Amino acid sequence: MAIARLPSLVIDCPDPGALARFYGAMLDWKVDVDNDLSWAEVRADYGDCICFQKVEDYTPPRWPSQELPQQMHLDVVVDDLDAAESAVVELGATKHEHQPGTTFRVFLDPAGHPFCLCAG
Numbered sequence: 001m002a003i004a005r006l007p008s009l010v011i012d013c014p015d016p017g018a019l020a021r022f023y024g025a026m027l028d029w030k031v032d033v034d035n036d037l038s039w040a041e042v043r044a045d046y047g048d049c050i051c052f053q054k055v056e057d058y059t060p061p062r063w064p065s066q067e068l069p070q071q072m073h074l075d076v077v078v079d080d081l082d083a084a085e086s087a088v089v090e091l092g093a094t095k096h097e098h099q100p101g102t103t104f105r106v107f108l109d110p111a112g113h114p115f116c117l118c119a120g
Helices: 016-027 081-091
Strands: 008-013 030-033 039-043 049-054 074-078 104-108 114-119
Touching: 008 016, 016 030, 016 039, 016 049, 016 081, 074 081, 081 104, 081 114
Parallel strands: 008 049, 074 114
Antiparallel strands: 030 039, 039 049, 104 114
């Protein structure tokens, strides 16, 4: 029997609202930003949630180097890598120059966290 349910991932960032809007648009999830702008989250209709918390003096990871480790990354499955790439770049992602595979593509979200679009 599970002790807890509906886990969420919390991501440190400089602007929780901006990052929530980015992931909310990418995943088509509901965005909620606290009034004090220090916390935001995106939530799927079925309950999954990703949260974002403001960190003063935030320093983004430097992927693929471990000088400043990636700390976390998301992998999301897409039907069409090219179409998904265009869409996330339009939302504010940056395609990383280092692409170590052919069935996925590495991007940086607006706060510098790596995430991968994976062929489904």
